[in-house]
Amino acid sequence: MKNRTKGQLEAEISEAVIRFEKEFMGRGPLETKTYIIDDMVLVRLRNVLTQAELKLADVHGSKDGRELVKRVRIALLEQGRPLLEEVIENILGVKVKSLHTDxxxxxxxxxILFSLATTPDIPQK
Structure with a gap:
């Protein structure tokens, strides 16, 4: 990990997830924040939906559009899952056990929550 601080590692993960969203999903979030907590990595992305997805999700009185957007986004992330896991493993030097998203x-x-095989060895300030 080249003696990077926790903040530097979190920033690097955020940048990698933004790149993934732009390249794999077609649009990046407006804001991303990453938290490394023991053997977990939590990535929070804001404003990731396209205008078309927002319109589809906003059909009054119907959950079909919202559910479709969620299913498609989760399916797309599953396709790119190996790429994301590899990025996290390369940055932290720890194997990813599982990935959860909503x-x-x-x-x-x-x-996006990454569960890690072990707690990464991050130097204290």
């Missing part, structure tokens, strides 16, 4: 069609916010 997206809000109301706020346009997505969370």
């Amino acid at each position: 997206i809000s069609t109301v706020t346009g916010e997505r969370v």
